[in-house]
Amino acid sequence: MYKKSVTALSATLLAATAILSACGSNNNASNTANNGNNTAATNAPAATTDAKKEVQFSIGYASGDPATKEAIAEAVKAFMEANPNVKIKDISETSSAAYLDWLKTKDAVGEFPDLVEIRDTQVFADAGKIVELPADLAELFDNPPQVDGKVWNAPMSVNVPQGIIYSKKAYADAGITELPKTYDEFLAIQEKLKASGITPLVVGGKDIFHMGFWVNKFLIDDVYSKDPDWNSKRTAKTVSFTDANVVQAMTDFKDLFTNYVDKGWLSTGDNQTASILVAGKAAQLYSGTWMFTQIQEADPSFEFGFYAIPDREGKVNVIGLPSPAGWSLSAEAAKDADKTEAIKDFIRFFFAPEQYAKYLASINAIPSTKEKVTYETGEQMQVALDLIADPNVTKSLAINNWWGDNLIPPQFRNWFYKLLQDLVVKDENVTDYMKQADTEYDAQVKANQQ
CATH class of the missing domain: 3.40.190.10 (Periplasmic binding protein-like II)
Known part of the structure; x- marks a missing residue:
């Protein structure tokens, strides 16, 4: 301690x-x-x-x-x-x-x-x-x-960083001896876990707020870490959800859920994720530090670690402002x-x-x-x-936590997270769905101005 x-x-x-x-x-x-x-x-x-x-x-x-x-x-x-x-x-x-x-x-x-x-x-x-x-x-x-x-x-x-909470036993059983230095190395770890016979990731998708953990991981890596004023530019219509950086972020989101997340994620509650992890039904959970106590209470003998997932260039970007x-x-x-x-x-x-x-x-x-x-x-x-x-770690916020000119329409967050759930479940085209996001965002901005 x-x-x-x-x-x-x-x-x-x-x-x-x-x-x-x-x-x-x-x-x-x-x-x-x-x-x-x-x-x-x-x-x-x-x-x-x-x-x-x-x-x-x-x-x-x-x-x-x-x-x-x-x-x-x-x-x-x-x-x-x-x-x-x-x-x-x-x-x-x-x-x-x-x-x-x-x-x-x-x-x-x-x-x-x-x-x-x-x-x-x-x-x-x-x-x-x-x-x-x-x-x-x-x-x-x-x-x-x-x-x-x-x-x-x-x-x-x-605000605290979010990251991977992982079973040390599951990592050892899969032959994982080093934490990832890039996002591609993180994906390679998912393949090793999958090959070992365990579900790589548990997600509490029944609770819409939980969806934001993964959504914002990718948005921060590809959008906010490079442009913290992106929301205000979207409101001004000078950037779009169909831009390459956002499409890349949401493609990574969809691919991760399609390939490595427990198939029952949409009916799993956030309050079930700790027990699923400690029971060995999944190897990892992406969440915040508030989960540590819950995991320890669920099984005091459960050994787990925590780390932030790097982006493709090896940079670490987290919620922390x-x-x-x-x-x-x-x-x-x-x-x-x-x-x-x-x-x-x-x-x-x-x-x-x-x-x-x-x-x-x-x-x-x-x-x-x-x-x-x-x-x-x-x-x-x-x-x-x-x-x-760490001054080398970029600190950011989730899509709905900015304010001033960077404030998004207050109802947009939940709508967007549900859209992304639909994107995964129906295996739809990312760019087409991002066009829907643009349309809805503009409609909500207009409604809030009336």
């Missing part, structure tokens, strides 16, 4: 934020904590027996994976135990398959949460549904991303002074080092706070930390 200060990366992340901000303006076990001079710790409310005014507020968040759901639920429980006068009601969680739609439905029926995890910040800021993060909370974080010159979110963590997302205060809740103070107390509590370290360790995340937070990390998480710290 390694005890690593995961905020030692602040310089790298600050630089990344500066780069991304420029893009946006031109155009998204036991845990220990360092409890030194911590602002969050100082401001965190302590348990008290004094009579206080009772306050209630609701909370809403996306929990696409069990680890995140459990980690947030534990934080909420601990806060209410420490603050018995505060009742957090209607704790809402939903699969992030359609989180944006879920929030819009909540709003339509008058149930928009008081404290809400926001991922499509610009959408809800423009609609007046959330307010700017209070300055005394914004100061807890390390240069959080801004939308329209304002900080709207208390970022729950920093900060994006405007996290806890946001609803505009309606902000009208109630007592409710606002209770929510601010919860945010301070959530990010207080001891509590925050537990949350981070539960999902193997990287902290967003200025204050130093440490927790025990395994070899797999160390790889992820090294990727973020």
